Structure formats: C-alpha cells, structure tokens
Amino acid sequence: MMKPKSGQEAAVLAAQDAGASVRTYVPGYPITDLAIALGAEISVNEKVALEIALGASATGRRALVVVKQVGMNILADPLVISSTHTIGSGLVIIAGDDLGPKGSQAEMDSRFYGPLAELPMLDPSSPASLHASILEGFTVSEWLRVPVIVRVTASLLSDEGPEIPSRPSRGGPAHFDRDGWDLTMRGKHQRHHDRIVAFAEEASESSTLNRLDVSGNVGIIASGRPAALAQGLGVSLFSIGYSNPLPAKLLRRFIDGHRLILVAEEPEPFIESCYACSPKIKGKLTGHLPRGQLEREDIVRALEGLHAPAQKKPQVYESVAERGYPGVCEGCPFIPLFRALGRIDVPVAGDAGCAIRATRQPYQSVDVVYGLGSSVGVASGFSSKGIALVGDFALAHSGLQGLINAVWQKREVLAVVLKNDVAAMTGGQDAPDLTSLLEALVPTVRLQLPAPEDEVELLLREELNKRGSSAIVALGRCTKQVPSQASPGASLKDP
Numbered sequence: 001m002m003k004p005k006s007g008q009e010a011a012v013l014a015a016q017d018a019g020a021s022v023r024t025y026v027p028g029y030p031i032t033d034l035a036i037a038l039g040a041e042i043s044v045n046e047k048v049a050l051e052i053a054l055g056a057s058a059t060g061r062r063a064l065v066v067v068k069q070v071g072m073n074i075l076a077d078p079l080v081i082s083s084t085h086t087i088g089s090g091l092v093i094i095a096g097d098d099l100g101p102k103g104s105q106a107e108m109d110s111r112f113y114g115p116l117a118e119l120p121m122l123d124p125s126s127p128a129s130l131h132a133s134i135l136e137g138f139t140v141s142e143w144l145r146v147p148v149i150v151r152v153t154a155s156l157l158s159d160e161g162p163e164i165p166s167r168p169s170r171g172g173p174a175h176f177d178r179d180g181w182d183l184t185m186r187g188k189h190q191r192h193h194d195r196i197v198a199f200a201e202e203a204s205e206s207s208t209l210n211r212l213d214v215s216g217n218v219g220i221i222a223s224g225r226p227a228a229l230a231q232g233l234g235v236s237l238f239s240i241g242y243s244n245p246l247p248a249k250l251l252r253r254f255i256d257g258h259r260l261i262l263v264a265e266e267p268e269p270f271i272e273s274c275y276a277c278s279p280k281i282k283g284k285l286t287g288h289l290p291r292g293q294l295e296r297e298d299i300v301r302a303l304e305g306l307h308a309p310a311q312k313k314p315q316v317y318e319s320v321a322e323r324g325y326p327g328v329c330e331g332c333p334f335i336p337l338f339r340a341l342g343r344i345d346v347p348v349a350g351d352a353g354c355a356i357r358a359t360r361q362p363y364q365s366v367d368v369v370y371g372l373g374s375s376v377g378v379a380s381g382f383s384s385k386g387i388a389l390v391g392d393f394a395l396a397h398s399g400l401q402g403l404i405n406a407v408w409q410k411r412e413v414l415a416v417v418l419k420n421d422v423a424a425m426t427g428g429q430d431a432p433d434l435t436s437l438l439e440a441l442v443p444t445v446r447l448q449l450p451a452p453e454d455e456v457e458l459l460l461r462e463e464l465n466k467r468g469s470s471a472i473v474a475l476g477r478c479t480k481q482v483p484s485q486a487s488p489g490a491s492l493k494d495p
C-alpha cells in the first residue's frame, strides 16, 4: 500500500490509526476533498455534525468532525458546552481555514476558538505533524475528556512530505461519566479550570510536536505551516505544536534567550498578541509581516528588516476584476429567475451558494448575503416584504429555522428555494428534499425552470402581493453538478 505523503493522505491515515469509526462533515472549501477521502458522512450543518460525534463519543466510539472555518461558528454552541460537560471516547474536530479566502465569505483564524472554548487546539506545520497532531488529539481528548481541535489550511492539506509510517493508536472505549451531574455548571467550570486546563498546559509544554532549533540571538516563533516555511533560515526556530494552551514556559525561555523575535503565523497575530508588550517581539502587529497567508519570502524579508521599525506600505485591495469571478454558469436553469429578480424593486437576501453568484453583473439580483442559511432570517427583517433566495442545501443547513421564525412571529417573507437537489458549489453532494416540510409551513408553489422570464417575474410579483410568508420552489437541473455526475472533489470557488 502506498504510504501517505500529502497532508490529506496523512489525515486519512491518522483517522485509520486512531480508529475514528464515526466521521461527520459539512462540505466547504478547503475540507471537502479531505472529508470525502475520509469517507465521512455529510450532515445538514456543523452543529449537527458535532452533535452526532458527541453522541458517538458518549457511547464509547472515537469520532472525527471535519468542517470549514465558518462552520466553527455554527458548531460553537455544543463545542463550548462540551468543554465543561466532558465527553466519553476521543473526539477530534478538524477546522479548515480558508486563507486569502477562495471559497468563503470571510477569512477566519479558527485558532481563536481554542481559548474561547477553553479547549486544546493543535496547529500542525507539515503532513507528518498533521498525522501526529490528530493522533495526539485523540490521546489528549481521552485523557482530558474534552474535544480537541486540529487546524488545517488548503496549503497544509496539499503539501507533500516524506512517507509516514502507520502508527495504530486506538485507545479503549470510554463512556460519558455521569458523575459530572453532581456538580453545578459553575462547579463544572471550576473543575475545568482546576484540572483540564492545567493538564492541557502540561500536554502543550511536553508535546513532541514542539520543535526547537537554537542558532544565534534572533529567533522565530512559528505555528502551523509558517513553521515549515521558516526552516533553514540561519536563526533559532521554535515551532510550537499547540496554539492553545500555548507552551508558556518554553516560550518565555525562548524569548528570554534571544535579542529579537519574529512571530510567524497565519492569518492573524494570535500568538504575537499574547507577547506584544515585549519590544523584542515583531510580527504582523508591528508590520514586519503581512496579515493573512505567509510565504517564505515574507519571513526572509521580515528577518532582514527586523532591526528597524517596519515601513508601512500602501495596500491595494484585491478586486473581483483582478482575481476573476466564475459567476452564474452558462446554461444555468435559474438564469430567468436571476434576471426577473433583478427587475423587481424589493430587497433580496441571498445565501452562500449559487445565489451569491447572482449578486454581480449582469444579474445584480441579490442585495445582501450573510452566510449559509441566513437569507430567510435576514429577509424577515427587511422594512418591507422582501425575498429570500435560498439554495436547497442552505435551507436544510439553517435556513428552515428562519422560515419557522417568520411564521411564528408573523413576519412577511417570500422564500424562493433554488432546488437543484445538490450542494452545487461544494461539489454536488446530495441535498435533502424539504418540499413537503415547506408545504406544511407556508403556502408553497412550484416553478419549473427554465421558464420565460416574464412568467417568472409575474409569479414573483403575485407572491409578493400576498399577505404573510410563502415559498416558491424553483426546480432546476444544475448543468454543472447533478447527483449522478457530481465531482466530489470540487470546491466552492467564489471570491
């Protein structure tokens, strides 16, 4: 059997070695290919994906959850609760950060979820350290009885490294300990601070994932892929394994032992912020390194200018024209709908997905997009009756709750569901059919597309003139992704 070399292959081997029998995911850039390679089961949203894993863990099965960066926001509620509530068998969450966003509406640094949820967060630098981090994640998760987060990026998943030997490390089945119910919520948090955080600090300080090379009086502290980029530059390098908790004692010793320190990390100055009060610490906050994703040249340039204050350069903001924009596909059945929406003068909220492609010229049919599943809630808040343009996967993800709320609170919204039966922009994964649920909730009509634009416009106007909330299920066959022909590895590509 071929030994793994890429970050993705390393993660798959680690899941096998760890015996992670339950694997869940929600597609999105940059983790779709990894999740499919893992054979993970798709969930409607990240909260449910984590909840399934928590249930598996509570009943003695190791579980792995794979989500994109913004997915961390969706699963944050059970994540934060799980840290003090504790778990059973090992549970690892792989969070995929989209640096220089290629398939997300935001550039997020998932490492902030480590301190927020008070959970161990590992930030591997190479395929080998990704394999080791996932295995260590399961071990620490079972030791501390909390989930452990491992942060990855697109670059790390595609990076190649030396072959990685299999290292089975299954652990024994551990069930949820009901003794915790004897404590109040405050008592659980006290226990967490007293025991879990202290043990996590011990794990961070003693981890074999930490790498230290000492050479001269200038040093680099690095986490994640920048630690691999910073190798062999003729200065000291402390590559840390945990971004939370940080190995504070080791870091203090490293900082004290050097005259100047460069902190190389991405995308935000997460570690640098913790030590920014020291004048010897340089990095993104001081302007020596750019924000966002780093390249080796950035680190080399920063080292050359480390002895002087950084010169602030005027920044040119990346534009859609510069990067290119896929837009609505040629032959898309929803084009008449996008055109008709552009002709109607009411506010339109869209969702992440194909609706976002209709935001720009020549359609300009969507005004605002606040993330996957948001359109119905946002449109419910418009000052007058507006339209929510929601994909069928987005409706299942979290859009349905917005419609339930609209009905409950008697808000007026017209939900137009792009029903193509797939999550088209993440590779054509099947989307659940919620038409009968919609029909049970609100008056619902079906619209077969493509259809003449005038007819579509007329239907939209008729539905807008009705009182209360209603839905149009716009049925169209995606010409790029149909369930039987879907390319599972494709990724969301939208600037």
Ligand code: SF4
Binding pocket: 327, 328, 329, 331, 332, 333, 334, 354, 357, 420, 424, 425, 477, 478, 479, 480, 481
């Ligand atoms: S991916 Fe499919 S549904 Fe989306 S714009 Fe292209 S053809 Fe239309």
